Amino acid sequence: MDFEAIMMEGTLILKIRGELDQYNADRFRLRFDMKIVSPEVQKVVIDISELTFMDSSGVGFLVGRFKTARAFAKELVLVCSSSYINRLLSTCGIEKLIKKYTTIDEALS
Amino acid sequence: MRILNYMELKIPSKSQNEAFARVAVAAFVAQLDPTLDEVTEIKTAVSEAVTNSIIHAYEDKIGEIIIKGKIYENFVVEIEVIDFGKGIEDVELARQPLFTTKPDEERSGMGFTVMETFMDKVEVTSEVGRGTCVRMFKAIKKRKSEGVEIEQSFPGGIDK
Numbered sequence: 001m002d003f004e005a006i007m008m009e010g011t012l013i014l015k016i017r018g019e020l021d022q023y024n025a026d027r028f029r030l031r032f033d034m035k036i037v038s039p040e041v042q043k044v045v046i047d048i049s050e051l052t053f054m055d056s057s058g059v060g061f062l063v064g065r066f067k068t069a070r071a072f073a074k075e076l077v078l079v080c081s082s083s084y085i086n087r088l089l090s091t092c093g094i095e096k097l098i099k100k101y102t103t104i105d106e107a108l109s
Numbered sequence: 110m111r112i113l114n115y116m117e118l119k120i121p122s123k124s125q126n127e128a129f130a131r132v133a134v135a136a137f138v139a140q141l142d143p144t145l146d147e148v149t150e151i152k153t154a155v156s157e158a159v160t161n162s163i164i165h166a167y168e169d170k171i172g173e174i175i176i177k178g179k180i181y182e183n184f185v186v187e188i189e190v191i192d193f194g195k196g197i198e199d200v201e202l203a204r205q206p207l208f209t210t211k212p213d214e215e216r217s218g219m220g221f222t223v224m225e226t227f228m229d230k231v232e233v234t235s236e237v238g239r240g241t242c243v244r245m246f247k248a249i250k251k252r253k254s255e256g257v258e259i260e261q262s263f264p265g266g267i268d269k
């Protein structure tokens with residue numbers, strides 16, 4: 001797994017690629033949180049459209065980052081266009097907690 | 110039911126082995142010519158079971174995980190994930206959605222729910238202090254190259 005961080009007028013876009021499982025969740029947790037809590041960030045968009053694999057540990061990771069953002073009074077939303085990952089997210093009921101969009105443009109507007 | 114092929118894999122409970130375990134199972138299942146969705150569902154279920162063994166059964170210790178795969182003649186795949194860790198006190202409770210013994214560690218508590226959603230049948234046997242066995246079945250319903258539906262039954266009947 002790797003990720004790209006882009007800042008756009010107070011919005012931090014975190015684009016994740018590869019496989020989000022327990023192993024990678026442990027490796028990336030702190031790095032994501034340090035970016036999210038940075039003072040210039042007002043809103044966070046995590047784009048998981050290019051993930052090739054995710055399991056419920058990945059869902060736990062996303063909920064964890066949502067809680068970090070919420071603790072610092074920041075909005076966090078997801079972008080996901082993969083039908084498999086959308087199915088996993090809805091199985092885990094994540095849509096009740098975190099807003100989800102199909103494109104970055106929708107998430108930014 | 111006749112077994113057409115089988116495999117067995119033994120790995121230490123290191124989290125970097127999660128990816129290896131699911132990819133190895135996917136490669137084993139590939140001979141049935143499953144669709145991409147079917148492969149991804151099996152990979153996810155294997156990942157959940159192996160992660161449970163690493164995080165819950167062995168916690169901070171390293172123990173052994175055995176993964177067994179069987180292919181039956183009616184295109185049903187059976188996967189077993191076995192550990193010799195601390196075991197599950199109440200299996201029915203552990204299978205409930207959102208149940209977790211580690212709420213502080215970002216565990217979603219959805220591992221068994223995901224296995225049940227993505228596989229056709231999931232059996233869990235566990236003994237405290239001895240270990241846990243997760244046995245999962247999935248019928249490969251549509252072969253990618255042929256696009257035909259196949260009638261299947263599971264050992265012990267269908268029970269989702």
